[in-house]
Amino acid sequence: MKLTKEQTQEIKDLQSQSNTTKRVTAPRLEEILYEALPILDHGFIRVIDYMGNDNSIVQAARVSYGKGTKKVNTDSGLIKYLMRHWHSTPFEMCEIKYHVKLPIFIARQWIRHRTANVNEYSARYSILDKEFYLPSKENLAAQSTSNRQGRGDIINGGQAEKVLGLLKEDAERTYKNYEEMLNERYDGTVIDDNKVGLARELARMNLTLNTYTQWYWKTDLLNLMNFLRLRADHHAQYEIRAYADVMLDTLKRWVPITYDAFIDYRVGGTEVSSKGKEVLKKLIGGHNINIDETDLSKREWNELMQAFNLKDKLI
């Protein structure tokens, strides 16, 4: 990630302000406000603004339950209770806004989370930066043979070199031709004074999907956790997980109590189906059950055994 001199200065200026407010604050999050946290080769995440903290969740829950919540006497106990019982609305009372720089093919996954507000850099108005994502070698994996959607073994040696070469070359050439069609370089210099440039909204179609874009993305705490649950999971594509992992850190700085409950009940938790419960009940009762005695498919059986670390029962 490289920032221009102007960007670095702008971040410094924003960080040096010190305003007074009667609103609640999240001191650990304030420490990194506006900071560009580097991700992948050219991407970043910056927390731009936020609203509320752990206390705002408690406060909203107490409005709902009135005197009925007095019994749960700690904030932490109440937040854990809300998380466990899917009482979701108090978590919607906190809001966060990120500035994200990310490759377009990742932006396309990300945007499928609809309950968020977005302002994306428009390539109809302006020229996209000359930056594209190239995986590092340890992330260059083959198509998985067991999982239609995932990655398998790392690709090595000559084939890896070749792939990286193709990606780099194609991105550079298509970008060069993008400039050619625009009759304008990425830095704004005109190429040929005797020509007009192709409309930006058209020229952009020549760029490859690893070109970086950027946006402001704002969401509430509940939907942020829904996003992180899916995208910080090991099934998620590595490139979006890299963003989710950094966002998990910002979550911890923002609402540390909620973060702990989220890790316990969501990230580290498991769902067990009705049929799966019958299997576990028998195992707890000391019966050595196998798949033929159940209604589970092979895949369901293995997922259940894996969740409870029963490796010798995998089939």
Place this chain on the structure above:
Amino acid sequence: MKLTKEQTQEIKDLQSQSNTTKRVTAPRLEEILYEALPILDHGFIRVIDYMGNDNSIVQAARVSYGKGTKKVNTDSGLIKYLMRHWHSTPFEMCEIKYHVKLPIFIARQWIRHRTANVNEYSARYSILDKEFYLPSKENLAAQSTSNRQGRGDIINGGQAEKVLGLLKEDAERTYKNYEEMLNERYDGTVIDDNKVGLARELARMNLTLNTYTQWYWKTDLLNLMNFLRLRADHHAQYEIRAYADVMLDTLKRWVPITYDAFIDYRVGGTEVSSKGKEVLKKLIGGHNINIDETDLSKREWNELMQAFNLKDKLI
């Protein structure tokens, strides 16, 4: 509106805090943060938290348009442009949270605005306050004869007294019987130690729709303006308009530039249909057109004449 001693003290405590933040602030809104602004006989609105200010809208728009926005050189010019051309996403980048106390029949209108987050006082957990809305005499209007949905002339004299008497008496009796069924008074004292009380989730059904409830209500600036456009309009029911009017004041304190654009383009603006445009074009051209020469219905004709203050053309 009456607040308990505890509530008054809590508001004072919240208002006396002075935190430092690197976030942007809205100084005129900070002045009234947490304050209970009285509405109707027992209701109020309090701004509890907010995120962003006019500058956040400009900042988000500039992320979208990149260097393409440099030409619009004032923030005010850019905000007006966004409002005029329905570029809605930058306005979604600001968020506000209210604490509202309001009669249930108004809460039922309000909740139809779905794009908001809500934590309402739950009468399954706790006992509702002994407070109900009684209109003041100047708001006691007859059913409109021209508008199926609105109010007509004020009701006076004996009939007004009678209506107010019935409303008061019924609200008080049903509340008393609510306590009776709960076997508990609004202040928590048990009525008869030898009895159990009816479940709260059941007893509440005996209350009248003018009973006050309360909630935290959080929304973004775009949806707040959508709400205000409809609910601060003179077609809106008086009781919800009373809330919308106070919220308009908070809007002005929060985002003064956006407020001005909103008043000009939305609140004070008019939509003219394709057929209506033809009529206006002829009038501008000096032709003395009448309804028979148009495709407008009587109602459409009158709405158009009214919007342009052509009272002698009303039919």
Place this chain on the structure above:
Amino acid sequence: MKLTKEQTQEIKDLQSQSNTTKRVTAPRLEEILYEALPILDHGFIRVIDYMGNDNSIVQAARVSYGKGTKKVNTDSGLIKYLMRHWHSTPFEMCEIKYHVKLPIFIARQWIRHRTANVNEYSARYSILDKEFYLPSKENLAAQSTSNRQGRGDIINGGQAEKVLGLLKEDAERTYKNYEEMLNERYDGTVIDDNKVGLARELARMNLTLNTYTQWYWKTDLLNLMNFLRLRADHHAQYEIRAYADVMLDTLKRWVPITYDAFIDYRVGGTEVSSKGKEVLKKLIGGHNINIDETDLSKREWNELMQAFNLKDKLI
């Protein structure tokens, strides 16, 4: 539930139509289309329209996964896979529309599910029916002592009679006074020709929360299941559960394969937290663990033991 002659005739007319369509159909749901299925004392649910069936989910999933789904060779297998892995978007491809008659205090719970489309009977325009909900005796329960939000033992004898008497009397009196203020009876007859009636938008505030209202409510299959998961649960208030139970039947008629997966993975399933998993692992391993050796609260411990039917371990 009583329907007017006109309503009964209208339903018959709707049901007797036989249109041809190239769209997919759900034959078992067609059987009860438009039928008023009775709920509580005066309520009902009617399926008014629907779009898609089990096959539409499969079709949508296959668009997403392309040739990648060929391996899962049965529709049922694919739907189970989608449900288990929270692949939610294919379920959003089906839509259903209900006509519901329900007490206002239940309508207020229901409307908190925001991702739905609603047209409610407007008491600003028209007079509400003279119908209110009175619980049957077996549903007249005391406030729970263990659960702040729930019901405990049934209330019997004289106290039950008294409660029912109060509910009936208060609803009847407030409705009578509603008519009085409107100067109009529920059937449209004017009471006193020399008087004007109070505006309907005002008079309605005198009604009690057990008055029936009605609405059209339309949602997609995913959000319907979210609704049913919460509202058909035994923690839900009985009165809304009565509606959810009938809707579960309509779900089964509409999308039988999805219904089965929903019952197995959602309704009958359980979530186990990270800490809970450790407890289960030890129990499976044959260790006789007790709460002191865990990080679970007493409540969490009991919920876990209950989910796996380990009654002797409840504390």
Place this chain on the structure above:
Amino acid sequence: MKLTKEQTQEIKDLQSQSNTTKRVTAPRLEEILYEALPILDHGFIRVIDYMGNDNSIVQAARVSYGKGTKKVNTDSGLIKYLMRHWHSTPFEMCEIKYHVKLPIFIARQWIRHRTANVNEYSARYSILDKEFYLPSKENLAAQSTSNRQGRGDIINGGQAEKVLGLLKEDAERTYKNYEEMLNERYDGTVIDDNKVGLARELARMNLTLNTYTQWYWKTDLLNLMNFLRLRADHHAQYEIRAYADVMLDTLKRWVPITYDAFIDYRVGGTEVSSKGKEVLKKLIGGHNINIDETDLSKREWNELMQAFNLKDKLI
């Protein structure tokens, strides 16, 4: 647009079915159900399913207004009234589902309409088709000099040839290298049996933004009209307008009465600001006002004059 033999057969099979239903139908829309309507060079739109018709809107409105709507005695009159007064919820009672094939850079614009359900072809699972969008010559325009976001004059001659050549060559080369990295051709044949292919979720990043993708897109009638109002407008990018125009035709077949009202009040209508109204009032009064006597910016002035066809007043 070319369809495979299998696709053509599948469409024929779907179209030849004739199911009976008690639901309302839209006969003119049934005529083209499942049909692939060609757009751009390789794109299409197909209506896959729908729910409701004009009558469903009327029916929903009558539930809301009860006897209060009796006065508006025609369906057309009621629908026009709803449209004019922004009574939006009855329009949400109808739903439609499209299958769309479109270039990725257009898909990225489209997806910004969040209130819709989407299942997109996943390039993590499957290989994208070897199809990319190349503009026809008459759509090859230069960047507009007056509008930062739009197109100006057509680009001709040698420069046009060059642009088209670059777009074609780059798309073909990046696709060829995509196959190379996957070690698999678009038709599934393996290139080199001794190699493993790069994971699909990675290889796709090499494709250009004019590559075609496809999705199922489902939305309600209200949100469809919001989409069409923006995307069938002459300010919209030509490539998305091509889709919107075809969708306008499907709207007309589906809900002809609503379509007429939509064209009159939305598509052909204009918004006039508070300040703009003052200008029009003076013009109607016969005063020859010019911009200096108003508070309008030059841009606002010109937009107003253009809307009312006062070309001699443009400045």
